[in-house]
Amino acid sequence: MSNHTSSKISRRTFGKKTASAASAAFAFQFIPSRAWGNLTKPTMVGIGSGGKGRSDIANSELAGFDIVGLVDVVDVKKFGANKKNNRRENVLIESREAYPDVPFWTDYREMFADMGDKVDAVTVSTPDHHHFHASVMAMQAGKHVYCQKPLTHGIWEARMMSEVASQTGVKTQMGNQAHAEDHMRRCVELIRSGIIGKVRDVHTWTNRPIWPQGFANPPQKQKVPKWIDWKQWVGPAGHVDYNENIAPFSWRGWWEYGTGALGDMACHIMDMPYWALMPGAPKNVKAEQAGATEFSPPINSKIVWEFGPSEHTHSRGVRFNWYDGYVDAHFDPEIWALIKESEEYNHPSPSILDGRPFNEYGCVVVGEEGKMFFHRQNNNWVVNPTSIVDGYSWPAQSLPRARGDDKYKNHNEWFDTIVGKLVKGQSNFELAGPFTEMILLGVLAQRVPNENLEWDHKNMEIVGRPELKKYIQRDYTKDWEAEVSGAGKISFAAL
Template sequence: MNEKKVNPTNENSRRSFIKNSSLAAAGFFIVPRHVLGRGFVAPSDKLLIAGIGAGGKGESDINSFYKSGKAEIAYLVDVDDRRAATTVKRFPKAKYYKDWRVLFEKEAKNFDAVSVSTPDHNHAAPTLAAMQLGKHVYVQKPLTHDIYEARVLTDAARRYKVVTQMGNQGASGDGTRQLKDWYEAGLIGDVHTIYSWTDRPVWPQGLQWPTGKAEVPKELDWDLWLGTAPYKDYVDKLVPFNWRGWWDYGTGALGDMGCHMLEPAFRVLDLKYARDVQASVGSVYVDEFKRGYFPESFPPSSHVTLTFPKTAKTKGDVTVHWMDGGIQPTRPDELGPNEVFGDGGNGTLFIGTKGKMMCGTYGTNPQLLPTTLTKTTQVKQVDKRVPGSAEGHYAQWVEACIAGHGKMEVSSPFEVAGPLTELLLMANLAIRAHDIRKPAENNRFTYPGRGLKLVWDNNQMKVTNFDEVNQWVKREYRQGWSLKA
């Protein structure tokens, strides 16, 4: 790899960065291209990427960056050699590590950007550390596991002036931009209510943590996989996918699909932070007389209602409904009895004072209701399209990184992705409140969090009327792990 050379005129900035970085003591530093000044010719015209998470979605992300033709995969990191094997074989020149902390300590001067595609609970720590090193970052959705983490990363993106993007590729799709053009042309009036739904989860939820202990596969570093989460013995069938249904690691259906389904609402209405949230959840029964109590796992289904304050794009508050586990809202009267609602399993419905519109996953197949209006209605294309639409999400980030911070627009920077992620995690607080219980008389329990509307203080990042849920706004990391904001 070619090392970047520091322009003498920027030496003061360099020294200041090293002094202030929480990682400076380790002795590594990189000067992003945009710091080097005009006239600098980079030693490589391609973005050098370190991929943290090389299997599954990480594999597809890395392949997509490479397909842009403007990226080189310089380093790969994965705690599971089995998951990483295909990507390691495809990029034989990429040096392989199991621990991203070792990579950052040894190789920080040799790459420009970092892709993070790990289980949700391990998103924030490597992302913040990368930004503190001046690295551009691409992070899979949801941005973080906790609200506090999302706020830290949102603030850090501004502070460190790096190019950031969350992996909700629909944010670059033509569909969301078509919805915005229709709305701003006044076709459906003022939107006051939104429904978004999914058929997820497609992994087990509403379960008790397994009691049996299994042997850790020799290719998997279990301690590194746990990362920031509390230590537990390894169990079968958790890795590589079913971790999504457990609170310690995943963010449930909201985290998996919410960033895709609710991004159009954020883009069209310019939503930011919710004011309050309430939820109802599906029950799990262990027998005909007893409801299951499994506080470590997400429920099998939920319906969450959030209130957003008026924005520049609305005339009043906006109510957003989220439904998962196959629950769907009532079909609108304008939709024919045999027409597909959303895309069948998933969808988002906008209800305005003059009409309605809907879309599928990632904002695809936008439709005015009745659907006959879609083909007959023409409005001026105002919202700029991304080359390649949703698939262009990856190349857009690569090109913006090469150009330097502030030189190119990206579709889902942390300034947008952070508040969107906080919406999902705030909804999860209301879901999780249902499994808080307290002893009562006669060997019974009360569930004080059910049926409440949780009131959110955005500046203080806390629920003001039910303190028990605030323990999950900022979780405690396992010893040896930290988020150095």
């Protein structure tokens, strides 16, 4: 609970039969609190203040926001005097100490009810399964939103997030921060200019997961510490008993709360080629994997998405290829960790890499005339053969450049859209939503490996596979249900 919770808040029943009543009672109506573009120092609350949340809040403050509140399920004020804090808990302490005078909540629904029009924007840096609820509640209340990647936990959620962003007109940005860096935008311009010809294949890889994946059963139940609101942490997802091997970091290795290595890293590594090509929705997807269980994503996988032709692709379309995880690894339940038998991890073949050394993650874009090798954190890129640049007519800049150093550009761009210096961020939800859908379709394919799944984008379904609907649109737990009205408004269970 918050440390200043209103006594007027009460629980009301919500269900499908009472959706209209809940909609009428729902407090978070879309009413912008102030005139957009006239703000000079917009107010912001950080939802999720540890881990990535710490840097999202700090970078937003540097961009120009006034931080007026914090939300996190962990209340560091309840840490005992003798508690030995780990690195992640120290980050949470840093957040509270950085903003000692702002209010704190463990439930973002209470924050929205308490703050009303006193907050202009939020960052959402929670586990994946809370992204949808926190972001949509914010947007429908007229708040601008910066949400971490992947944009959502599920495909339906990504579609809805994109639509709500369009309907409300608030300023949004997904937290794939390299999207705002100059070298990525230059590579997008170069590929679109045809430097390697029409693109037929994209290859992307990561050595992750670096957290436990592939476990067959949940860890043993532990006593819930007094400093964490575990019911709120579980929130809209299915219940699991508390264990320190789930939160605050290893939730990524749970189907119920995270999206595995693919969801964690593809929004970064696939970003440049997807943005450059804008291929639309895939026609089909197929995954190979090892180690996935009822509870957990695979230890390693390979995935192929096939797209139809578009402006910058080959006439037969383009294939996106993904490789993740260590080849010789297994999960050890005794120490609750992945054990690597070797340092070999999934990656493209040497023929695709042209004999070049490869990093722990990377990207190769294959065109009719050559290849581009790209690394999102290195301010360089390579085309092969190098002769294709001889006499090449370099394209003029066509994408805007965000201000500031690379570390802060994504937050700066979001801020500048809110204060009226820019029209929109380049990773806004209307663009990030379809990108996230594509990635999460791969997550779905990991659950039904070795099958070619045909995707019906319009109807949001796998053709001929109605039993897979549960992986596209999940059911939410009591008090977290969501209903979509005929007008497209989403109503939630109300506090």
